[in-house]
Amino acid sequence: MTSQGRTMADWRRRTVSNGSIDLAVFELGDESNPTVVLVHGWPDTHHLWTHVAPAIAAAGYHVAAYDTRGYGETSAPDGDAPYRLADVATDLFAVADAVSPDAPVHVVAHDWGSVQTWEAVTTPGAEKRIKSFVSVSGPNLDYLSEWARKNLARPTPANLAKAFSQLGSSAYTGFFQAPVLPNLFWRAAGRPGLWREFLHRIEGTPKDNVVLGDTFTADTISGLRYYRANIRQKLADPEPRPTKVPVLEIVNERDVALRPTIYDYTHTHAENLWRRNSSTGHWLPYTNPDYLVATALDFIDSLEGRSGNRPATLDRARVLSTPGKLTGKLAVITGAGSGIGRETAYALAERGCEIVIADLDFDSAEATAINCKALGAQAHSYDLDVSDVAAFNAFAATVAAKHGVADIVVNNAGVGLGGSALAATDEQLDRVLAINLRGVMTGCRAFGRQMVERGIGGNIINIASAAAFTPQKGLGIYAASKAGVLLFSESLRAELAEHRIGVTAICPGIVNTNIVSNTPLAGFDDDAVEQEHRDRLDSFYQRRNFGPEKVARDIVAALEANKAVAPVTPEAKLGYRVYRFTPWLARLMARGDILR
Missing domain, CATH: 3.40.50.1820 (Alpha/Beta hydrolase fold, catalytic domain)
Known part of the structure; x- marks a missing residue:
């Protein structure tokens, strides 16, 4: 009126x-x-x-x-x-x-x-x-x-x-x-x-x-x-x-x-x-x-x-102690059954958010929810395959109906793929793009529409990777999927700015999670040889010992500051600057073989 x-x-x-x-x-x-x-x-x-x-x-x-x-x-x-x-x-x-x-x-x-x-x-x-x-x-x-x-x-x-x-x-x-x-x-x-x-x-x-x-x-x-x-x-x-x-x-x-x-x-x-x-x-x-x-x-x-x-x-x-900036927010996190997603759920639960946890492995999502509740938060677990567009849209509608419109959405679910881009199968390529890129786009679109309709803003966090701006031999397909997430996030941020919806791309470097141990490596005919290379790479990540809880800390900081891009880990921050200011050096360094 x-x-x-x-x-x-x-x-x-x-x-x-x-x-x-x-x-x-x-x-x-x-x-x-x-x-x-x-x-x-x-x-x-x-x-x-x-x-x-x-x-x-x-x-x-x-x-x-x-x-x-x-x-x-x-x-x-x-x-x-x-x-x-x-x-x-x-x-x-x-x-x-x-x-x-x-x-x-x-x-x-x-x-x-x-x-x-x-x-x-x-x-x-x-x-x-x-x-x-x-x-x-x-x-x-x-x-x-x-x-x-x-x-x-x-x-x-x-x-x-x-x-x-x-x-x-x-x-x-x-x-x-x-x-x-x-x-x-x-x-x-x-x-x-x-x-x-x-x-x-x-x-x-x-x-x-x-x-x-x-x-x-x-x-x-x-x-x-x-x-x-x-x-x-x-x-x-x-x-x-x-x-x-x-x-x-x-x-x-x-x-x-x-x-x-x-x-x-x-x-x-x-x-x-x-x-x-x-x-x-x-x-x-x-x-x-x-x-x-x-x-x-x-x-x-x-x-x-x-x-x-x-x-x-x-x-x-309900306010029972000193409130923070995120007190009372509803946060939805995909791939929150382990790794970065799980630690992000814990970090947001500690800051007073209600958490909706989605993962392809429902048991792991439920375990995260139980731990969030132990931290004093309300938490709910759902099984979700982010590569299934219809299922993802139905999940977003269910969240809105049962819990309200999300204030924070963390599109974290992702998979890895290493090895030769030429040797990768079509099925491997399709899976990486469906989960890492299309899944992020679906989550942004489904929850973003709800935020726009509500009219009071919100935040979308997309987990990209330092690979998005650090070209590497042996990670071409994975890097392309994450580069797509990065550029899509920056473009969507511009589109949603008038609606007071912040969009942030998080770009971790070498983080010790289970993603490496589950990453297929293209170009190896011998399963034992592939496993040997995977174990070597996993061992390197473990020695690096940068845990997902540190990434979660930086995700919360980027969320509260509404950053556009947040490189995480020292090598990611260095790589971001190298690619921006001396791209020729980044291309030269990409010729090294991470699988050997």
Whole structure:
């Protein structure tokens, strides 16, 4: 819905009084249904929820959105004092009592709406009136002050970087608290057309999605009183209080104002906390309303016992310890029954991901899943032949239906082939290309389509090889398959960039896994001679002693940094540079025979 006329016409308006404050409340849906209260922030009004409220109402809820004090059709008392959080939090309780007198309400709040809802849910006894809280881009200011103090009390480079990064992102709040100038600025700049253009440029928000009220310019100025009344006081004298209300934090990783790390300590105060991280921006209700609705309903429905056959996604979002960047993500890994795939599953499990493990050998996949569970992760095992395109596509559909859309996909399954390219059989060539190249392409396409449709980004990791850029006599077919993975990954990265989906090619060198012991060598008529050469090569890899756990560590680092190409092992890093800057040397070195 992008037309204000079409969506606003269905609202039912009422006025709720809280002392001298008259609150304009707008409702949708059957009042006998559980109630969801929507609370906006700066510089919005209830219009912020134009694309959210109808969808929540259609899901069987009574929805109430209100203009907070100082905005829209609600009272705007003079001065800054009436806008202190302790006072505006009482407005939320007044609305809740009016629209749902007999049952506690669910709250979804954004920006300063979320800030004031944090004040409400940390009020003693709040759980009697508020059943749940979905927080979007609005921290608890007491917790934020605590976070800043902890980082500055231990001024390590990492902690200082976090503190100064957030300081830079929120520098505008200092200007907003200055006298006179911000009012003059917004009197000139607070125009609906300029605001729509700003949101479009800063995070790609469709201009037609931004629905603003007639009071927008006045609201931008009036809302500055929230900054003046609260920020300095809360940062100077924080009082972090606990809450028993179940809370879902939606953390937008591309938020221009708030860095994800500021939420690190929420779990120490919120007894029941869930967290969703996504590659989204600050104005989620305008830019990705469908994602916000789906995520909020997942949470609210679970508390109402309405989840039905929906994929169980909330369990992995539960926060029990300090969250990381990958906490609550769903990771799918092929070829995870052994080697690099298995160690990557362990590394992601330790970082709070739910793991889907696929392997041609189901027993080995199950063993990996059992070990992931021992690390505290949810894990599921599947048998999968990645060379079977139909089976791979069916697997991707099953994952989405049972576990949700994957946030991370690691296309790791692969096989080796050594020996003469001319001597290799057609069957050997077809098998290598079907698994190493076509299998990767199938995985990228099947899961990539799901990520694009969901619209909140993701990451695809493709395991290539240093052979992709290190030509070697005796590895031509294998190297060609991995070179295809590398170039496909870089091309796909460009294609998916607009969807905030990162694609990374991992290029390991000599790694001690079981792939060598299972690698056929073309050109040997005598099985014993072939085995002798294979054993010699395997022995060399074992002496090299670069284990798959080290590759997994680098995979996680590349994932978190969203690298395009990540050579792994010293020889891979050297080979990458040699091939880029002195390709003639790489071609000369390729004449050496690795099988002798």
